[in-house]
Amino acid sequence: MIYKIFWALRAVLYAPFFGKFGFPGYLGKPLFLMGIKKVFIGKKVRIFPHLRLEVHRSGTIHIQDDVIISQNVHITSAGNLVIGKSSLILANVFITNIDHDYEEIGKHVVKQEYLVKDTVIGENCYIGMGSAIMAGTVLGKQCVVGANSVVRGKFPDYCVIVGAPARIVKKFNPETQKWEKVN
Numbered sequence: 797m798i799y800k801i802f803w804a805l806r807a808v809l810y811a812p813f814f815g816k817f818g819f820p821g822y823l824g825k826p827l828f829l830m831g832i833k834k835v836f837i838g839k840k841v842r843i844f845p846h847l848r849l850e851v852h853r854s855g856t857i858h859i860q861d862d863v864i865i866s867q868n869v870h871i872t873s874a875g876n877l878v879i880g881k882s883s884l885i886l887a888n889v890f891i892t893n894i895d896h897d898y899e900e901i902g903k904h905v906v907k908q909e910y911l912v913k914d915t916v917i918g919e920n921c922y923i924g925m926g927s928a929i930m931a932g933t934v935l936g937k938q939c940v941v942g943a944n945s946v947v948r949g950k951f952p953d954y955c956v957i958v959g960a961p962a963r964i965v966k967k968f969n970p971e972t973q974k975w976e977k978v979n
Contacts, residue, residue, distance in 0.1 A: 803843075818861065823847075827868075831855070834873075838863070838881065847871075852894070852910070860919070875912035880919035880937075891915065891929040918953065938968075 803822035811817035813829075816836040824845030831851030838861035848870040851857060855873035859865075860881035868888045871877065875893045879885070893915040897908040913932030917923070921935050924943035929935075934950045935957075941947055942958030951957055954968035956975065966975045 815856075824867070835859070841865070844869075844887075855893070855912075866925075873915075874910050876914040876916075878914075878916045880917050880921060882919055883917055883921040883923070885923045886925040886927075886943075888926045889923050889929070890927075891917070891923075893931045895931045 800822055803824050804820070806825070807817060807821050807823040810823055814832050814835050814837060818837055818839035818841065821837065821839060821841040823843045824847070826849065827846045828848045828850070832849060834851040834855060835849060835857045837859045840862045841859055843865045844867040846868045847865060849857065850872040852872070852874040855875050856877065857871060857873045858878045860879060862882045863879055865885045866887040869885055871891045873893050877891065877893045893912055895911040896905045897911055898905050900908055911931065915929060915931060916934045917929065918935045918937045918939060920938040922940045923929065924941050924945065926944040927941050928946045930946065930948040933947050936951055936953035938954050939951055940956045941962065942956070944960065945958050945962040946960040947957060947962040951964065955964045956966035957963065958965050964978050966977055969976050
């Protein structure tokens with residue numbers, strides 16, 4: 797528990813370099829930070845060690861209140877990327893709003909244009925370990941993403957998404973008040 801005191805102190809020291817860093821909150825030792833003046837972090841955000849956070853060009857990252865980001869998470873943005881309040885992101889997750897164009901034959905992929913599509917993770921979402929949230933993904937409220945899923949597309953509120961490529965396997969039924977399998 798003592799280590800969290802050091803993480804809170806680190807957050808205080810790093811806060812002036814962010815666009816916003818709400819308190820209370822903490823920041824474990826990051827692995828790599830780039831463009832963090834365009835990163836806006838809400839209150840009670842807990843970030844574990846080895847975060848890789850990159851903002852390219854005119855991108856922004858908004859991490860709303862009460863979010864937990866586990867260790868070894870990589871978040872990269874060249875557009876608008878939002879992580880909704882009270883979401884939990886487990887270890888080894890990748891979240892982006894960038895794809896690389898690849899259509900010019902003979903030209904290195906990293907020298908081709910970015911294809912940017914806004915990515916939004918709704919409030920109270922649970923992103924399972926090792927998942928990849930790809931460019932253009934929009935998750936509704938309280939979506940659950942299974943471990944190692946590769947997610948791209950728009951998903952409604954209250955669903956369970958698994959696989960590579962990810963698909964909906966359960967939805968919450970407000971009439972029965974139960975999570976029900978989807979065929």
